[in-house]
Amino acid sequence: MNFSSSEENYIKSIYHLQQSCELVNTNAVAATMHTRAASVTDMLKKLKRKKILQYERYKGFKLNEQGKKHALGIIRKHRLWEYFLVEKLGFAWDKIHPIAEELEHICSDELITKLNDYLGNPAFDPHGDPIPDQHGRIPNRKQLSLNILPLKQTVKVSAVGNQSTQMLEMLKHYHIGIGTQLSVTKRFSFDGSLEIKVLKFPNCIISASVAKNIFVHHDK
Amino acid sequence: MNFSSSEENYIKSIYHLQQSCELVNTNAVAATMHTRAASVTDMLKKLKRKKILQYERYKGFKLNEQGKKHALGIIRKHRLWEYFLVEKLGFAWDKIHPIAEELEHICSDELITKLNDYLGNPAFDPHGDPIPDQHGRIPNRKQLSLNILPLKQTVKVSAVGNQSTQMLEMLKHYHIGIGTQLSVTKRFSFDGSLEIKVLKFPNCIISASVAKNIFVHHDK
DNA sequence: AAATAAATTTAGACAAATCTAAAAAATATA
DNA sequence: TATATTTTTTAGATTTGTCTAAATTTATTT
Incomplete structure (x- = not known):
């Protein structure tokens, strides 16, 4: 189709x-x-x-399954081109999105196969997003718990370990959800609690036991 | 505009x-x-x-002048992409045209500048056609049609006038591509057909109408 | 020069992708 | 529950690029 x-x-x-x-x-x-x-x-x-x-x-x-498969094909093309633009042509990573938006619609399977080979079959694009393989399989990312994340690194929330109502309610209060960008600004060694900065919101403090249940990954 | x-x-x-x-x-x-x-x-x-x-x-x-300038910009993009497809991705030179037809419409000047630098500012595409520079200047190469080439001069194929699938298919059969070394060994005045010698291959006969579309140049 | 043929343009239609404004359905609120 | 609000859909218009068929202009032949 x-x-x-x-x-x-x-x-x-x-x-x-x-x-x-x-x-x-x-x-x-x-x-x-x-x-x-x-x-x-x-x-x-x-x-x-x-x-x-x-x-x-x-x-x-x-x-449906058909649709998801096609979506993954487009995403694959987009991310391979982004990788090309940064790694081969030397673009800054924040300039590539609109160009990749155009390139992703070029329709030649052989082009994508050859581009992928040429780039060395990369697993993640320059934003840190996974590149689906030719069958639509998505590599999964090394994610780490927030309580071992070094200070000042901006990361994205990728999963939450404890999904109890109480936990979700608290996360909502802190404006934290899947995909939320945040960074750890301070770590108190007394009790392991963290001061975190959630994009666009004031800093807040979370306990070590909450931090343990928040999993994050690097980049966008 | x-x-x-x-x-x-x-x-x-x-x-x-x-x-x-x-x-x-x-x-x-x-x-x-x-x-x-x-x-x-x-x-x-x-x-x-x-x-x-x-x-x-x-x-x-x-x-008009404006229009010609824009045309040269499109041709530049087309030929740079063709060069990329062959030299970097390893496409056969007779498979690239339809893909370059799509790529040529991607509109980012910075993309083309960076692509050109990455490719080493090439002057001719894989079909031997000149690549206009960023100001629309076209590099020239003294080339002549095979049907007026004197006998026994060894030359290199620099361009093909007719790029139809049929022509490209035939040239492939004769082992003729851009850069192929050959010479004319005989010319039949009856119909203008030529016997040619392609480096490393047995002599073969081509018609005048094919010869007319093969352009060659001396040395490199 | 008149008749014929060829090239070009117009008129009107259509499909794709979008929009605005209004109607309909679902959801939230008093 | 009745009313108000939000969400979604429909109806109808618009733009771009294309088409066919007919009309018009130019070129070619007798």
Whole structure:
């Protein structure tokens, strides 16, 4: 099946959104894609017709296996090109996204195979995001517990060890969720508690036992 | 000024056609682009509005200086990518054209500057065609068509005039590519066909119409 | 020069992707 | 529960790039 650049952008956006919630909603896609809800609805009908989306009107939607597979293909291309732009052409990592957005729609499987070989089959892109392999398998990252993270390194929350209501409630209060960017600004050796800085929020203190349950990884 | 991929394809087509005739005509563009004359007319109006084309209805048309400059920019991108595909990714030179057709529309000047540096500022692409520099200057190489080459002079193939799949397939069969060393051993005046000797291969016969499309140069 | 042929343009239609404004459905609130 | 709000969808318009078929202009032939 062939997809236009526009369709591919929607597929990618839906894929990313459904990583953090069971069903995706129209406004969320419209917001991330800087388009309007009506345009999203139009595209949903098209993607449903192409059988890569589970969708019933007013009920939310998500990619099916076919759709996820295609999304991973696009993400693979995007991240391989980002790797190329930084490692081979010498771009700064914060300049590459819009160029990779264009390159990811070039449709030649052989091109991607050869590019991947040429780059040495890299597992992570310059933002630290994993590059899916040709079958859509995603390498998983060395993640570490927040209580052993060195000071001042900016990291992203990748998982939470304890998912009790109490823990989740507290994390919500601290504005911490999967993907939240944060860094440790101080470590108190008295009790192992940490002062942390969550992006856009004032510093706060968390206990060692909470920190032990927050897993993070480097980069974006 | 920004141009869509479609507009760029027309610009490129018109540029190539006006290399061999003063004014370009609608049907010629339609034929090379596999589209219809009416579509060409529509686009001519648009390109005239964008002030890169001299055009009066029923009278033929050609790119003005602005238009030629833009055409050379697209050709530069196309040929740099072709060089990349062959020299870095290891593609066969007869497989790269459709991929470069897509890559040439990626619009980042910095990307092309960095790609050019990375490739070592090459002057000719893998088909032997000159790569315009960032100001649109085209490097020249004294080359001549094989059908007027004197007998027994050893030369190198520098370009191929007709890049159709059929032509490229035939050249492959004869073991002829860019850089191939060869000489003309006989010329039959009956039909203008030639016997040629390709380095390391047995002599073979090619027709005048094929020879006309093979351009060669002396030494390196 | 008139008739014929070829090239070019216009008129009108269509598909893709988007939009605005209004209607409909779902959700939240008083 | 009735009302208000938010979310989602529909209806209809717009832009870009394309097409066919018919009309127009130019070129070619008798």
